[in-house]
Amino acid sequence: MDSSLGNAARYLIRHQSPDGAWRSETYGFFKEGPSLTPIVMSSLFFIPQAGRPVHTSYRKGVEYLVRMVREDGSIDTGPDGLNFPALTAAAASRVVVLYEKTAANLRAQAAWLSYLRERQLVSKLGWQPSDPEYGGWGFSIRTPRKPAPGELKENFFESNMVATIFAIGALRSAKAPAQDPVYQEILTFVKRCQNFSDSPEDGDARFDGGGFFFIPGDPIQNKAGVAGKDRLGRERYYSYGSMTADGLRALIRCGLQPDSPRVAAARKWLERSFSVKHVPGTYAPDREVLRDATYYYYCWSVAHAFAALELKEIETASGKLKWAEALAEELMNRQRPDGSWSNRFTDAREDDPLLATSWAAAALAICRETITGEIKELVPRRGAGRATTTP
Secondary structure (H helix, E strand, O other): OHHHHHHHHHHHHHOEOOOOOEOOOOOHHHOOOOOOHHHHHHHHOOOHHHOHHHHHHHHHHHHHHHHOEOOOOOEOOOOOOOOOHHHHHHHHHHHHHHOOOOHHHHHHHHHHHHHHHOOOOOHHHOOOOOOOOOOOEEOOOOOOOOOOOOOOOOOOOOEEHHHHHHHHHHHHHOOOOOOOOHHHHHHHHHHHOEOOOOOHHHOOOOOOOOOEOOOOOOOOOOOOOEEEEOOOOOEEEOOEHHHHHHHHHHHHHOOOOOOOHHHHHHHHHHHHHOOOOOOOEOOOHHHHHHHHHHHHHHHHHHHHHHHHOOOOOEEEOOEEEOHHHHHHHHHHHHOOOOOOOOOOOOOOOOOOHHHHHHHHHHHHHHHHHHHHOOOOOOOOOOOOOOOOOOO
16 A cells, blocks of 8 residues: 555656646646645645655645735635636645644635635525525535526536535634534535435435435436435435545534434445445436546545544445455556556546546545554644544
8 A cells, every 4th residue: 555655646746837736637627726736735645655755745735825825815816717616725725734834824724715615605695595505515616696586597506515525624624613603504505415304204215315416406417317206296316425425424524423313324325335346326327327437536535434434344235344455455456557546437537647546545545544543644743633635
């Protein structure tokens, strides 16, 4: 594992631009710098196996993200804005303070976090708890104010589980107190993405298995597709592995206890469905081609989910399994000779090796920690407890 992680770190370092950013050689919308840089850094901090060059590379990345903060505390998003504002801000707010908590870095963390919180779909932007989007974050490029009746909606403005789990990670990293209303706002959205009912009157056992999907009310963006209509006539969506891992983490990070019904149901779904070969879940026949488009993201998120519950062994459909050993072996088998990973499926852009390698290496680092009990970081933090690679 150390050899694999060292090779991954060296690959990432080799592909850093002189100004400290990481830019895609595969996709145009990943070439501007802010989109990939904090995601790569979120992985790189936890793979110090390549030695001093990792430290130098990481500090250059921090300097790049700090330079984006203006004197007035706003973010310089460039003439065209950020392509993925919520994801970039959430990850940037974390990585700028992991290595050094200087005054400039702490100021940058606050700026990025403020930018992120301004983009939550809550009442100050016109959203109400009755709106399906309320409480989460989405992929909107502009500030996601609720459209007036008849007004055109921006593409992808709605809250989704991916942007929301990144935001939760930023809040937790910044130590937003447990009593902050933001967590209850987030839970309002997250619960709407779980195939689960708090009361028998509102549920349908055919669909309420405890798993999660990406977004309410959108048959296109939910990769696994439509599962059918329940007894109350509501359209339901199939649960799948990457979103169930995100959902389980979101429930825990927002304050639900491991033995709460929702957490228990999500955990059972994720354990029973666990696979290291494919993203688990039932997919509609016309969506099967999308199953493994998010494979490395799934590996990253499921490793986080099991680590959050401090699980070394899980109860799969085939019996007990040491998940970290199984996942680490599969990941190392898929690593390419140059130290990178790449997905042959393109829908989630994991064919870009910078993105796939960031997810895969972070997942492998968590596997290593689970197996050995040893936390590896660029800067060990005494008494800080477990530090996760991203949210």
